[in-house]
Amino acid sequence: MERVNVVIVGGGVVGCAVARAVSSRYADVFLLEQMPRLGMMTSTRNSGVIHSGLYYTPGSLKAQHCLAGNRMTYEFCSAHNVPHRRTGKLIVATTSEEEHELVALMEKGRANGVEGLTILTREEMRAREPHIAGRAALLIPSTGIVSAEELVKTYARLAAEQGASLLTHARVEKLEAACESVRVAARIGEAVETVEARCLVNSAGLFADEVAALLGPRPYRIYPVRGEYCEVVRAKSSLVSGLVYPLPHPEGLSLGVHFTRTLWDTVLVGPTARYVDDKHDYERGRETVEEFARRARLLLPEISVADLVPAYSGIRPKLVPPGGKGPADFIIERDAEFPQVIHLVGIESPGLTAAPSIAEQVSAFVAETLG
Numbered sequence: 275m276e277r278v279n280v281v282i283v284g285g286g287v288v289g290c291a292v293a294r295a296v297s298s299r300y301a302d303v304f305l306l307e308q309m310p311r312l313g314m315m316t317s318t319r320n321s322g323v324i325h326s327g328l329y330y331t332p333g334s335l336k337a338q339h340c341l342a343g344n345r346m347t348y349e350f351c352s353a354h355n356v357p358h359r360r361t362g363k364l365i366v367a368t369t370s371e372e373e374h375e376l377v378a379l380m381e382k383g384r385a386n387g388v389e390g391l392t393i394l395t396r397e398e399m400r401a402r403e404p405h406i407a408g409r410a411a412l413l414i415p416s417t418g419i420v421s422a423e424e425l426v427k428t429y430a431r432l433a434a435e436q437g438a439s440l441l442t443h444a445r446v447e448k449l450e451a452a453c454e455s456v457r458v459a460a461r462i463g464e465a466v467e468t469v470e471a472r473c474l475v476n477s478a479g480l481f482a483d484e485v486a487a488l489l490g491p492r493p494y495r496i497y498p499v500r501g502e503y504c505e506v507v508r509a510k511s512s513l514v515s516g517l518v519y520p521l522p523h524p525e526g527l528s529l530g531v532h533f534t535r536t537l538w539d540t541v542l543v544g545p546t547a548r549y550v551d552d553k554h555d556y557e558r559g560r561e562t563v564e565e566f567a568r569r570a571r572l573l574l575p576e577i578s579v580a581d582l583v584p585a586y587s588g589i590r591p592k593l594v595p596p597g598g599k600g601p602a603d604f605i606i607e608r609d610a611e612f613p614q615v616i617h618l619v620g621i622e623s624p625g626l627t628a629a630p631s632i633a634e635q636v637s638a639f640v641a642e643t644l645g
Contacts, residue, residue: 278302279644281458281471283446283485284478285309286317287422287629288621290429290440292475295633296640297438304469305433306444306460308481313426316479317626319588320501321534321542324348324358324418325624328383328391329522329529335604337386339628339635344416346630347425354432356424357537363417363517364399366408366573375521376412383414390415405513407575417517421537422626429629449474449488451612473643474615475636480553480591482619489612494605494619496591498553501528501545503585504566510581511541518573523547529623531569542585543570543577549596556587593620604628606635614643 279300282289285307297303309315327341351358367373380391392413394402399411430440441462448459456474460467478485486492506513519532528547535541546561546569567579594600602620609615616639618632625632 277455277470277472278304279471280304280473280475280640281306281456281469282475282477284476284482285312285430285440285442286315286477286479287313287426287429287626288317288479288618288632289475289477290426290433291629291633292477292636293433293438293440294429294436295630295637296475297433297436299637299641300644301437303433303438304471305438305440306446306458307440307442308445310442312430312440312442313423316588316590316622317426318422319586320422320623320626321532321545322419322422322536322626323517323534324420325627326363326383326388326414326416327386327624328379328388328414330386330624331603332382332385335606336624336628339604339631340624341387342631343624343628347420347627348418350630351420351425354428356421356428358418358420359537360416360418361516361535363414363519364394364403364406364411365414365519365521366399366406366411367521368408368572370409372521373410376410379521380412388414388416403515403518405576406518406573408573419517419534419537420626425626446485446488449485451489451609451615454614456612456615472614473640475618475640476615477618477621479621480589482591482617482621486609486617486619489609489615492609494617495595496593496620497595498550498555498589499528499592500548500550500555500587500589502561502587503542503544504563504582505585506541506543506577507581507583508540510577511535511539513574513576514541520573531566533570533574543582544585545588549592550589553589556589560584560587590622591620592622604632606632608639616640
């Protein structure tokens, strides 16, 4: 049986960023992804936003990794020609109560180290977004957009150039941990291949709880939440110039249905947020275009049902159950029983932004394991 240094389970943006970071220090790094392509699920089925670190509890992993990841993602994209744009973002208050919430959100962002935050008056907001309705807005200059697919591909390409082996159609079926290694059995095509890894990184996204459970009962459970998008027809896409958000969902379920002007100058509306039972359920019971229009009109009164067409949907790995209180922080930790196993669980938004910073933390864990 072949003995390798590191096996990474999951080829989303975080798994690929981890592969790039770890393979810069170690040989015999393998990444296993069950889907036909890397980054097919949560990593590329989102808004493609480079977040600032504004929303998260000060001192949390989300806050730390998003703030660092914001800077690192811009630097990485510039260095490796990944399409991106620093656009800034507006969070809009539509009532006097929301204006107070806007100030509290700004204070939280400043506590996290986010720079340049400014409250705009209605007139200042309309100068940037003439068609948006609201009383005031919070301007976040460090927010931007990125081609999520190209970001995943570039992390993966650099990892491969450093010697990492990235395998798709590779589903992990069995894990057997001993005191200093993990035996990993994966179905690759029709065959089952087994390797012995000195270190295992569980970066399986929606399925991280299931991968962890292959070692025995573990205290992780992921609750899939589906988000859906519509696209504004080209004739009306000029109604929105950049990124426009409402105040976030009070229970932490989502950042709210917002407008995203993409790198291709289309405008997305979404995502919604709904708990689903099936981690592969992207379609059943989708929101109607009429419902999207109703939500969109809260910020953009000129939008109509005829101006929207259904787009794609994505599923995020929530750690908070339906009816639970949130939001939950990222889980990035060693397995309690087998410290050579590192679990990344509940890596939802801002995971795309935070990926390079998370990868640095995981790389440090791997170095502690391998020496």
